[in-house]
Amino acid sequence: MLTVQSLTKTFSTDDAEVRAVDDLSFQVQPGEVYGLLGPNGAGKTTTLRMVLGLLEPDAGFAEVDGVRTESDPIGVKSRLGFVSASDGVYPWLSVREMLLYFGDLYGVAPSVAAQRCEDLATLMGIEPFLDRRAGTLSTGQRQRVTLVRGLIHDPPVMLLDEPTRGLDVVGVQTIFDYIKHLRDVGKAVIVCTHRLDEAQRLCDRFGLLHRGKLQHAGTMTDLKEATGREHLVEMFVDLMKENA
Structure with missing residues (x-):
């Protein structure tokens, strides 16, 4: 691989x-x-x-x-997901908006990105704050959002x-x-x-x-x-x- x-x-x-x-x-x-x-x-x-x-x-x-x-x-790049210690979230976007934005950057169809967003949010426990501004999240919450972002395009x-x-x-x-x-x-x-x-x-x-x-x-x-x-x-x- x-x-x-x-x-x-x-x-x-x-x-x-x-x-x-x-x-x-x-x-x-x-x-x-x-x-x-x-x-x-x-x-x-x-x-x-x-x-x-x-x-x-x-x-x-x-x-x-x-x-x-x-x-x-x-x-x-489309085949890679990347996670680092620096979260790099966009503070003025909601978590959902940011994740869908990254899906779009990777060329993921909107309907597919929306479903992955929901599935990964459940997996990583971020459903309660999907529609909150990313800048209001705690360090641990931001970390989990970053982990979801790395998988939004399903890289191998x-x-x-x-x-x-x-x-x-x-x-x-x-x-x-x-x-x-x-x-x-x-x-x-x-x-x-x-x-x-x-x-x-x-x-x-x-x-x-x-x-x-x-x-x-x-x-x-x-x-x-x-x-x-x-x-x-x-x-x-x-x-x-x-x-x-």
Whole structure:
């Protein structure tokens, strides 16, 4: 469903070049949650930006549902849903208006968008405030609206960038339930986070990034066999010591 092949991106600074993503390759299958993990600066968000077609790679490609970013960036965007820690709701629109607006942006027929809005509102528990202005919602309510917005066009692939940052225990559980739903309906999911304890509970497979390179990849069993460690935190501590 999602293929990343040899993605590479270098940024120039005043006195050096920084290889933010270094020959990165992985695949995510339908119904699978892939944790692209690493500390701040590991290259996670740069990778997502290249997958989304917002940043041109120096080498390599991303392919979503058979469509490559460089050949059809609009087609790729229509096949992706994106959720980040920043909610980005439109405060002067009602929740319903905003969701239908995004459905229209993605070319979803109005009747289909309206039905999806109702179905997803029930799923995420936002029916009581569908017709309230988005700017009046609490942080948790805004978060759930953002999760619904990411699915309004029914994309086969979902990208989640630090989705639990700044959330309380209830908000984090909402994210966990949402990801379980994505898996259950067969979405291919990438979760980018530096919260390794949460990732260990959420993900089916992992890619451990450090300084732009994929250091280890596979299931938790694969990683334990490769590193001799039981927990992701311990694996990353070892990686950072090796690359200090």
